[in-house]
Amino acid sequence: MRQTLDFLLYDWLQADTLKNRSRFADHSRDTFDAVLDTCERIAREKFAPFNRVTDAEEPRFDGERVIQPQATHDASRAYVESGMLAAAQDYEIGGMQLPCVIEMAANAFFAKGGIGMGGGGMLTSGNANLLMAHGTPLQKEVFAKNEFSGRFFGTMCLSEPQAGSSLSDIVTRATLDGADAAGDPLGPRYRLRGNKMWISNGEHELAENIVHLVLAKIPGPDGALVPGTRGISLFVVPKKMVDAEGRLTGERNDVALAGLNHKLGYRGIPNTLLNFGEGKFPVRGSAGAIGYLVGQPGEGLRCMFHMMNEARIGVGLGATMLGYAGYEASLDYARGRPQGRPIGPGGKDATRPQVPIIQHADVKRMLLAQKSYCEGALALELYCARLVDELHTAPPELAAEAGLLLEMLTPIAKSWPSEWCLEANSLAIQVLGGYGYTRDYPVEQYWRDNRLNMIHEGTHGIQALDLLGRKVVMDGGKGLMLLANKVNATIQRALMLPALAEHANALAGALKALGNATKAAWASGVPEEALANATPYLQAFGHTVLAWVWLDVAICAQEHLEQATAAGQGDTALLHGKLAAARFFFRYELPKVPAWLKVVETRDDTCRSMNDAWF
Structure with missing residues (x-):
């Protein structure tokens, strides 16, 4: 994979020329390669060896905490210490000012090594990026910067049990929390009541705090919720309350785990149903989860799309790397598995030794299909990341063009790898035959993990x-x-x-x-x-x-x-x-x-x- 990654980055996309732009002036191919080397090593040592463990030992709730294998904690800590949560951020907030294309290439190693262990990083950086774009200065300081450091982790809370993809039908409501609510330093303060479903990493012990970004509706003067998406607002809802300095106050917010979803794949990440404001953890004397308005009332979905679009490209990359992992596993198997004999002029000669199955044309067909799907998808995802760099650092006319092109390609960047790299995983199972259908080999897990990607972040x-x-x-x-x-x-x-x-x-x-x-x-x-x-x-x-x-x-x-x-x-x-x-x-x-x-x-x-x- 590394050879292909280097070819796409440097020969095709010429990513090393980005060092000529002022934002990336401190970088060179050497610094880019150092980041890739570090992430490749961490993924090889902390993620890949334990991918099977986190699949077999699903997160469980003991009534107080969500329990995950020690390997998950170790991998999470290694990822935080790598600095990748803030890889593309300014030096002033602890970032590396890396180009997006290098950041995405580096994250590819984690997705390939153990996507069920590394998904929380994508959510956390996406959550923080949204707050950097739409939050108040204090929300950036208290929430986003603590997420970039890995002290807090983040989620996105959109769907509800009765309204999966139909966000216009959400009924979680937010009401102003008292007479002084508008003057809260962390933003207008609301009380949220409702239920959210399918929340990845919604409850865990991997960080000091969890920062939920929650879509909810503010009732009108008549107490009724505004119908449709125009009534949706966005709130930052911490699991544990913090002060204006980002310190934990010792109070638990009224956000309760209602249950864990047990999934076909992606088992390493807790997937949760969360209740906001049910009164299990009354905070400051009453029920209702405390949340702080992000942006303007009624503009929640517009703000959330900042994270959703970023997540869609991340989903595409994850699907790509699961396909790639299966491709490499089946390629290795095909090279070492002797079976059958070549067809010669007189047919097959049973006295001759068997040949590796990679010598059979139909096996080559299946491997070539996987290669074309996975390497093509990787090229697409890196191209989209390169467009993000153009959007942020190119002259205005070129930046606008990159933004428009990125908007056109985002549905493809999410959906195409989710369908065709899943097909690559199916072909990987086929290459291994009956062995591919057993848990003795990893290809069945790659397929199970990848099947989710056609669903989440927009079906x-x-x-x-x-x-x-x-x-x-x-x-x-x-x-x-x-x-x-x-x-x-x-x-x-x-x-x-x-x-x-x-x-x-x-x-x-x-x-x-x-x-x-x-x-x-x-x-x-x-x-x-x-x-x-x-x-x-x-x-x-x-x-x-x-x-x-x-x-x-x-x-x-x-x-x-x-x-x-x-x-x-x-x-x-x-x-x-x-x-x-x-x-x-x-x-x-x-x-x-x-x-x-x-x-x-x-x-x-x-x-x-x-x-x-x-x-």
Whole structure:
């Protein structure tokens, strides 16, 4: 993996050139590599050896505390001590001012080593980043900075038992806490009452405190909750009360664990149902969890999207690395497992010794599919991280362009690896055969862990609705046009290389078909008709984006290969591998796009016209 990571970072994305920007002026490739080396070592020593332990020894509640294996505590402490929680932050608050692309590459090692142990770090940094963007100066000082240091950990509390993805239907309410509530130094103080479901890391003993970011509604003058998302506000709700200096006051906030969810995978992270304001821990003399308003009333969802979008890219990276872990495990197995004999002119010769299964074409097919999915997804996630660096440090015009492109790609960055790197995990099990289905090998756990990623941080269907219903039509299709221009620029470069011209022409055809289907989907102007087949559209869009990414990577690999050949350099296996994976994707995967788009462009009504009685 490290060779691929270095190739994508430095040869393809040229991340080392970021040192020329003032924010990263203290860095060089040496400092970037030092961070990668450190994280790779910690993941190898503290995460990977205990991944199976944390899967088998699920978090449990003893009535007072959530109990987790010692390995989880050790891994969490090692991650905090690495400084990665504040990796991209300013020096003044203990950060390293690392580029986002390096931060994401470094975090890839933890996701691959033990995603059930490292997910809390993503949540904590995302929580703190939101507060840095939307919180008051004191909220940044008391909550965000203590999260960056690892003293506090963070969560996001959106869903409710009766309102999973339908956030407009949440009923957790927040009311002002007394006459002096508006003047609280930590922000307008409210009392929250309600229940939140599916809260990762909602209760644990890994840090001094847990900082919950909670969506709730402030009742109107008539006492009724404002319907829809416009009534949602955001609150920071600490598990333990703190003063204006960030010190624990010794009071427990009225946030109670109602239960742990027992999951198919991702078992290392406690997944919780939390009750806010049930009176189990009355604070300051009465029931109701104390929370401090973040931003303005009614703007909670807008603020929370800061964390949600960051989390979606993080989910995509996690899905990618679970797929990658399975790929490496099945590749290692295929190289060492003798079975069967090659077919010769006279058929199979049973007197000859067996060969490793990697010599069989169908096993190579499964391995190539995994390689094309996982390495392509990794390239996409790193590209999105590079866009974040452009957004924050490029000149204004380029920064705006990067922001728009990032907005277009976020649904793909979350959904595509969640589907296709899960498929890679399924293929890894298949390569191992019956052994893959047992707990003697890790590939079954990778599949179980990865199955969650199509669900959390916005299901596949929600990403599809966001893409076709909002992203491709916003500003008159400005974002889609920008992405198409980027794809066409790559196509033109590839046409100059004879070895890649076939792929370039195939991508041009897919891009044209995607554009036609987008117009056809909305031709009637009826959203119900357009969006009924949003998921096939998402799949076609994602495959087109990944073909673009692979073509761009292939250009880089082809140019390096030609240079190496001209210079007489011998070891070009890495480059040949990239080109073979790209060829596989174009010949085996991209042809799926027209079938997906057919139901989109015809606004097929098979699904939306299905009567529930017919099931």
